[in-house]
Amino acid sequence: MTTLLLGCDFSSAPTVRKPIVVALGHERGGRVTLSQLLPFTTLDGWGQWLSDTPAWVGGFDLPFGLSRELVLELGWPATWPELMAHYAAMSRAEIRTAFAAFCAARPVGGKFAHRRTDGPAGASPSMKWVNPPVAFMLHAGVPRLLAAGAAVPGLHVGAGDGAKVALEAYPGLLARELIGRRSYKSDASAQQDTPRWVARADLLSALERGQTRLGLRLSLTHAQRDQLLADARGDALDAVVCLVQAAWSLARRDSAGPGYGLPVDIDPLEGWIATA
Known part of the structure; x- marks a missing residue:
């Protein structure tokens, strides 16, 4: 039986204009076939779909963890399930205050703690709360993945039967391999220009030809x-990259x-970000 694959471009505050986008597909013989793109305009709708869909392996463009240095400095729980429960119980304002205080006490050039x-x-x-607000993406996304019964390799066994597997993905990693640091998307209409369209075209062409170290070819209609190509915001394209x-x-x-190509010595x- 072919495993349902999904790639997810995530937003911690989805709207009709900028939804969460899930790319569905499957892999066979080194070819990844895109079958469907699903938009979700609410967090709860996205979470419900993950719960209702019985089996999947997904790459999600949101952080799954916080820096060990940060967690220990703040005195938060130092095991992942307890840390996620503690984090989910906080408000975004409380998270922002805690992280801002941490940064304020550190020297210029080393404000943030890295994984x-x-x-x-x-x-x-993953502690950044602006540009991009990945700390809030973790806060909104991981609890819903856990509620759906997902296993998180290297971090969490999961409440289900192992049929749902969530992996942290990052489309920028694969995009930079293929087109360098060229910008291929923008939320600002004034920047949705021809050079970015060309960059999207080059990125898609490279994915379809299998020009990546991942050794996979993307199959599209x-x-x-x-x-x-028409999605100037790049949300659908990012979901497809996560699918790969x-x-x-x-x-x-x-x-x-932990399997799934993750490091043996994963913290x-x-x-860990898949394929890094």
């Missing part, structure tokens, strides 16, 4: 390609350590 995965992935620290990262991880489900508090 070990941030460097290899080129990712923002003409209509899907047109839709992804989830496919690579699934192929390594039985690798050493069980911080987590």
